[in-house]
Amino acid sequence: MDNSAIALNYEKAINYANELAGIADLLKNDVSQSINEAKTITSSSWDGQNSIKYVNKVSLVNAKNKASAIELETLASTIRAAAQRVYEAEMEALRIEKEREYLKSLEEINKTKKQHNRKASK
Numbered sequence: 453m454d455n456s457a458i459a460l461n462y463e464k465a466i467n468y469a470n471e472l473a474g475i476a477d478l479l480k481n482d483v484s485q486s487i488n489e490a491k492t493i494t495s496s497s498w499d500g501q502n503s504i505k506y507v508n509k510v511s512l513v514n515a516k517n518k519a520s521a522i523e524l525e526t527l528a529s530t531i532r533a534a535a536q537r538v539y540e541a542e543m544e545a546l547r548i549e550k551e552r553e554y555l556k557s558l559e560e561i562n563k564t565k566k567q568h569n570r571k572a573s574k
Contacts, residue, residue: 458542465535469528476524479517487514 491510494503 462539469531472528476521479521
């Protein structure tokens, strides 16, 4: 794998994490706000036991919604951290591979020089 492939994989993972974080923001803000508005409207315009049950149910849904948003944020953060670690490990492996190739080529050059010196000394 070369630098560009490593960078592309890293970028894909980060973009995916950002998408998840965006969904979490949507859940926390827009959806939560809509649920709260519905709860407020229901509370003010509907009386009785069923109204209380409905508002409680909506509150439970909103709490689960917020918990899901937190889980998505945690997942996004975990993906970012893992992507960073994998990126660094792959770049280090690439560096080591290039260093080995360089040392191998130096060995080949030295071997060729020794053979050439032996032939010249005969």
